[in-house]
Amino acid sequence: MVIVAVVLFVLALAVGGVAVAGLIxxxxxxxxxxxxxPDTLRSEESFALANKVAGPTMAAAAGLLVIGGIAAxxxxVAMxxxxxxxxxxxxLFTAGSGGAIGARAAAAMPEPSGCGNDCNCGHTDSATADQTPVAKAEASAKEAASECGESSCGACSLKGACLPAK
Incomplete structure (x- = not known):
């Protein structure tokens, strides 16, 4: 029974460590x-959010493992x-429930574009304010292409976001 208790205490320590690290x-x-x-691993922010949300249930799971170790x-023996x-x-149920809630929180986060945030792709200025919608779009695309370029925003050029409208 000592071996069972030690295994449960070690598991509780590991789960508790993950819970605390996730919470902070x-x-x-x-x-x-x-x-x-896949949703939590797509960015540092989504991983941090999911584990912060799941942290309390992970801590509860660690507590349950400690209770099991004390009982052992x-x-x-039988009891x-x-x-x-x-x-x-x-x-397991408690940690899984918290993980599911954390995964849903990460899935609800908007996907990082990698383009508009880094190089102003699609950026417009006041010079296009008096133009027609089509002219505005063309001017915006030309401006974005000149601002982004190939070297500063490869993700934009791959997605076609920095290419001038034809």
Whole structure:
């Protein structure tokens, strides 16, 4: 029973560490710990948000694992193993629920464009204020192409956002 308790305490320590790091925003984006879905891994901000949202349930899961470890140490074998097993299942459910909520929060974040934020692609100025909508669009595209260029915004040129309208 001591081995079961030690395993549960070590798991609680690991889950608790991930929970605290997620809550304070210090959990780096990685493939091993935290909420890992395509939406959470697309940017540092979405990973941090998802793990901040999931942090309280991860901490609760760690607490449940500690309770299971204490039960394994203090109760008779059958009762201790039963409570430890229930604690593990409850911890998995709790952590999974929080992870699902965190993943939904990350999915709700807008996708980073990589272009408009970095090089002003699509930027317009007051010189186009009196033009027709088509002329404005053409002027905007020409201005964006001159501002972005090939060297400063490769993502724009790949998406065609910096190319002048034809």
């Amino acid at each position: 925003g210090k959990l780096p984006r990685n493939r091993w710990a935290g909420v890992r879905t 140490l203090t109760m008779n 201790g193993l039963g409570i430890a097993l229930v604690a593990v299942v409850a911890a």
